[in-house]
Amino acid sequence: MEQPFDLTLIWAGIIAFGVMMYVLMDGFDLGQGILFPFAPDEHHRDVMMNSVAPVWDGNETWLVLGGAGLLAAFPLVYAVFLPALYIGVFLLLAGLIFRGVAFEFRFKAKTSKYLWNWAFAGGSTVAAFAQGAVVGAYIQGFKTENFRYVGGALDWLTPFTVITGLGLVAGYALLGATWLIMKSEGSVQQWAYKLAPRLLLMVLVVFAVISVYTPFVDPLVKERWFSGFSAIWILPLLALYCAYIVFSSLRKQQEGMPFVATMGLFLFTYLGLLASKWPYMVPPNYTLYDAASAFESQLFLLLGFLFVIPIVLTYTAWTYWVFRGKVKAGGYH
Amino acid sequence: MELDPLVLSRIQFAFVVCFHAIFPVFTIGLASFIAVLEALSFKTGNPVWQKLSKFWIQVFAVVFGMGVVSGIVMSFQFGTNWSNFAYATANFLGPVLSYEVITAFFLEAAFLGVLLFGRDKVPQGVHLFAAIMVATGTFISSFWILSANSLMQTPDGLELRNGMYHVVSWADALFTASFAYRFAHMALASFLTAALVVAGVSAWFILQKREFETNRKALSIALWMLLILAPLQVFIGDLHGLNTLKHQPMKVAAMEGNWQTSNGVPLLLFAIPDQDAQTNHFEVKVPNMASYVLTHDWNGEVPGLNEVAPEMQPPVFIVFWAFRVMVAMGLLMVLFSIWGLVLRVKGKYYQSTSFLQGLRLMSLSPFFAVLAGWVVTETGRAPWLIYGQMTHAQGVTPSLTGGMALFTLIGYIVVYALVFSAGVYYLLKVFRGGIEKANRPHEQDEVERAKRPFSAAHASLEGDN
Ligand code: HDD
Ligand code: HEM
Ligand code: HEM
Numbered sequence: 001m002e003q004p005f006d007l008t009l010i011w012a013g014i015i016a017f018g019v020m021m022y023v024l025m026d027g028f029d030l031g032q033g034i035l036f037p038f039a040p041d042e043h044h045r046d047v048m049m050n051s052v053a054p055v056w057d058g059n060e061t062w063l064v065l066g067g068a069g070l071l072a073a074f075p076l077v078y079a080v081f082l083p084a085l086y087i088g089v090f091l092l093l094a095g096l097i098f099r100g101v102a103f104e105f106r107f108k109a110k111t112s113k114y115l116w117n118w119a120f121a122g123g124s125t126v127a128a129f130a131q132g133a134v135v136g137a138y139i140q141g142f143k144t145e146n147f148r149y150v151g152g153a154l155d156w157l158t159p160f161t162v163i164t165g166l167g168l169v170a171g172y173a174l175l176g177a178t179w180l181i182m183k184s185e186g187s188v189q190q191w192a193y194k195l196a197p198r199l200l201l202m203v204l205v206v207f208a209v210i211s212v213y214t215p216f217v218d219p220l221v222k223e224r225w226f227s228g229f230s231a232i233w234i235l236p237l238l239a240l241y242c243a244y245i246v247f248s249s250l251r252k253q254q255e256g257m258p259f260v261a262t263m264g265l266f267l268f269t270y271l272g273l274l275a276s277k278w279p280y281m282v283p284p285n286y287t288l289y290d291a292a293s294a295f296e297s298q299l300f301l302l303l304g305f306l307f308v309i310p311i312v313l314t315y316t317a318w319t320y321w322v323f324r325g326k327v328k329a330g331g332y333h
Numbered sequence: 334m335e336l337d338p339l340v341l342s343r344i345q346f347a348f349v350v351c352f353h354a355i356f357p358v359f360t361i362g363l364a365s366f367i368a369v370l371e372a373l374s375f376k377t378g379n380p381v382w383q384k385l386s387k388f389w390i391q392v393f394a395v396v397f398g399m400g401v402v403s404g405i406v407m408s409f410q411f412g413t414n415w416s417n418f419a420y421a422t423a424n425f426l427g428p429v430l431s432y433e434v435i436t437a438f439f440l441e442a443a444f445l446g447v448l449l450f451g452r453d454k455v456p457q458g459v460h461l462f463a464a465i466m467v468a469t470g471t472f473i474s475s476f477w478i479l480s481a482n483s484l485m486q487t488p489d490g491l492e493l494r495n496g497m498y499h500v501v502s503w504a505d506a507l508f509t510a511s512f513a514y515r516f517a518h519m520a521l522a523s524f525l526t527a528a529l530v531v532a533g534v535s536a537w538f539i540l541q542k543r544e545f546e547t548n549r550k551a552l553s554i555a556l557w558m559l560l561i562l563a564p565l566q567v568f569i570g571d572l573h574g575l576n577t578l579k580h581q582p583m584k585v586a587a588m589e590g591n592w593q594t595s596n597g598v599p600l601l602l603f604a605i606p607d608q609d610a611q612t613n614h615f616e617v618k619v620p621n622m623a624s625y626v627l628t629h630d631w632n633g634e635v636p637g638l639n640e641v642a643p644e645m646q647p648p649v650f651i652v653f654w655a656f657r658v659m660v661a662m663g664l665l666m667v668l669f670s671i672w673g674l675v676l677r678v679k680g681k682y683y684q685s686t687s688f689l690q691g692l693r694l695m696s697l698s699p700f701f702a703v704l705a706g707w708v709v710t711e712t713g714r715a716p717w718l719i720y721g722q723m724t725h726a727q728g729v730t731p732s733l734t735g736g737m738a739l740f741t742l743i744g745y746i747v748v749y750a751l752v753f754s755a756g757v758y759y760l761l762k763v764f765r766g767g768i769e770k771a772n773r774p775h776e777q778d779e780v781e782r783a784k785r786p787f788s789a790a791h792a793s794l795e796g797d798n
Contacts, residue, residue, distance in 0.1 A: 068434045072427030079420035082412030083730045090741045094748045101752050153737045294424045301428040308435045315442035
């Protein structure tokens with residue numbers, strides 16, 4: 001059908017933006033959960049949880065918005081990814097439910113506090129791992145025939161996706177630690193300063209593994225990166241530069257910079273990944289145009305999104321503004 | 334035994350959606366009740382209304398929180414277990430379900446915070462406005478979801494091209510033949526749920542002699558609502574059934590337990606439908622009554638299940654009994670509404686212990702009715718997923734195996750059991766704390782606390798405070 005303008009491209013932009021918002025924002029609060037078992041005592045845990053309590057559910061909004069948007073704008077992605085990642089999706093949802101409930105109940109609990117600690121830590125770690133594995137599965141590609149997933153239940157679980165899963169766990173932990181540096185003071189902050197460089201190292205190792213491995217398994221990626229000079233090399237270079245800034249700002253004990261630079265590291269890695277796979281949305285067979293829904297459907301929903309996204313953004317900005325400054329332990333009673 | 338992914342997926346979907354449904358159906362009604370309390374408080378300045386509102390807002394907060402958590406799972410179920418269906422209908426269901434989520438977010442971002450936490454920070458008029466907007470929003474949310482469901486019952490406005498439905502008329506697709514009835518029936522069900530829970534809880538407080546005057550007022554409002562809504566629901570339910578007869582005759586045949594198309598069909602009060610033998614056992618019936626209800630003619634012709642092959646019939650036993658549970662609950666509600674009126678005329682509806690005890694039990698009835706109603710609607714549509722167009726077997730995820738489906742089915746049951754027993758336990762604590770605790774001033778340390786729905790409630794998880 002003739003389309004007056006390329007809505008599919010606009011929707012790809014919206015979804016990419018939503019995913020990025022999600023990864024950056026839910027990343028640092030999932031990170032608190034990942035670091036939870038390593039915290040020296042209950043006081044540290046109180047500060048950690050308080051540092052994200054007012055914002056975490058707003059952060060998760062982006063996941064649901066992205067999921068709903070996918071069904072409407074790119075149904076093929078929805079209808080291939082979810083069956084292919086069946087077990088992983090279950091783990092992700094179960095993890096998110098447990099940690100969400102832990103937020104509500106830990107503050108109200110006394111004797112059962114340790115249970116909610118575990119729910120929070122376990123739920124966050126499982127959810128982060130599952131998300132990392134999704135990224136790995138996307139890089140690997142899916143076995144499809146005639147717009148249907150035809151692979152097995154655990155095809156997604158390979159050594160490669162385990163590495164990407166662990167990589168994202170480390171990455172979220174890094175976001176969490178640098179966020180904590182920014183939002184806390186005293187012994188909590190010192191603890192986070194100590195953790196961050198080690199986490200950074202883990203993240204870099206995983207990134208290196210992925211960068212070396214991917215071109216080998218995927219001829220498209222190899223072609224894109226290694227056939228002559230390509231402008232996209234700027235992305236990994238910028239990512240490395242961000243990693244350097246994280247490292248040096250940690251050494252100088254700066255408070256805001258480590259978090260900002262970590263976000264930069266995520267952003268450029270993410271853009272690099274998109275550049276590798278473009279325009280494939282369900283690799284290796286289908287591009288974003290194959291995956292798209294009808295023009296009228298995309299248009300119908302776009303109107304709603306254009307109305308709601310600015311409101312959600314404003315609300316988000318306002319929440320963070322109200323919540324600015326350092327967090328104290330001062331638990332709930 | 335062979336594990337059938339189709340059967341397991343249906344069980345799983347039914348479990349998850351039934352679980353979800355009980356929360357929104359309550360929050361939709363409660364939101365309107367709170368808006369009414371706020372309006373009364375604004376208009377009269379009588380502190381009783383505010384006291385009540387403070388208490389019921391806490392209940393609302395907890396139930397809303399549980400509704401959100403269980404709803405998120407459902408938006409993924411379509412893709413994991415029904416991917417063929419999701420893919421085929423994405424052009425319609427995608428935007429419509431997204432609009433439901435968007436509506437919920439918009440609400441949460443703009444008004445929920447003001448309603449839950451803003452009482453002392455914004456002018457009273459603004460607080461009232463937020464209450465009204467939250468109530469309106471819950472209805473907009475249910476508009477979208479019921480429109481999606483109605484399209485699956487009575488499809489319209491779509492055209493199949495290369496395995497995907499395309500919307501040819503948004504108006505037809507959004508407002509299909511069963512939509513208006515379903516929306517009205519569901520709206521009344523939500524109001525009834527709120528009315529009966531408020532009545533039951535207030536009755537309980539009155540029996541315990543707590544905050545007598547406040548709870549008496551709440552009980553009085555709830556009983557007036559019940560008196561109007563319960564008979565109206567029976568009437569709307571009848572219209573809904575007649576509409577279904579027109580569009581999905583086999584569903585009605587299953588509801589009536591009617592195996593043969595014939596005239597002068599009796600209404601069955603009791604029976605054990607036997608699908609293998611295509612007949613009923615132990616019938617207890619009212620002669621010619623079904624014909625009269627469905628055709629308004631004592632000898633009218635009523636379609637029977639013999640019009641389709643046995644494998645194209647819905648599971649009759651389930652539909653038949655679920656329908657009877659719903660109708661029984663509806664009639665019980667009417668009975669209580671009349672009992673309440675009689676006692677009120679005599680001036681002592683808040684003194685009759687047996688009435689108050691009965692109301693306590695009745696607070697569970699709307700939940701049974703709602704679940705039974707959905708089971709009738711959804712199971713009665715079988716074997717169709719989209720009536721007359723796509724069967725369950727065609728819609729299920731092709732790569733799904735029995736083992737996978739069983740794994741997640743057990744998983745969801747375990748997760749929900751753990752999480753929601755904590756939620757319900759907490760809700761009961763909020764009830765026990767009552768009006769008194771909800772109105773106790775509390776030194777909340779403003780700075781660090783999450784502005785989450787649950788934090789609107791002040792009960793602690795263990796102990797008595
Ligand atoms: C947008 C669509 C939609 C909506 C709003 C609902 N359902 Fe549904 N339901 C389905 C779409 C669906 C479905 C995908 O079409 C299922 C899955 C398998 C099936 O039988 O149909 C289904 C099945 C299904 C079953 C099993 C039926 C069977 O065994 O054949 C039950 C008991 C319910 N649902 C109950 C509900 C309840 C309580 C709802 C209210 C909250 C509800 N459904 C809303
Ligand atoms: C298959 C069916 C359904 C799906 C996929 C679904 C999906 C969702 C989702 C994702 C949410 C959470 C939104 C948020 O995060 O804030 C939600 C909440 C909600 N749903 Fe549903 N839902 C379904 C059925 C229903 C039905 C039948 C109704 C009512 C008639 C309903 C009414 C609501 C309302 C009012 C909310 C707001 C939260 C609350 O009040 O508890 N939903 N739903
Ligand atoms: C005696 C009174 C009632 C009658 C005759 C009646 C009739 C019906 C019928 C025929 C359906 C199925 C419609 C279809 O699938 O096409 C239905 C569904 C339903 N009923 Fe009732 N009903 C009654 C009372 C109630 C009560 C008291 C409640 C709850 C408080 C309730 C809640 C529901 C719900 C939630 C559904 C599923 C959604 C829908 O299709 O509207 N019903 N009812």
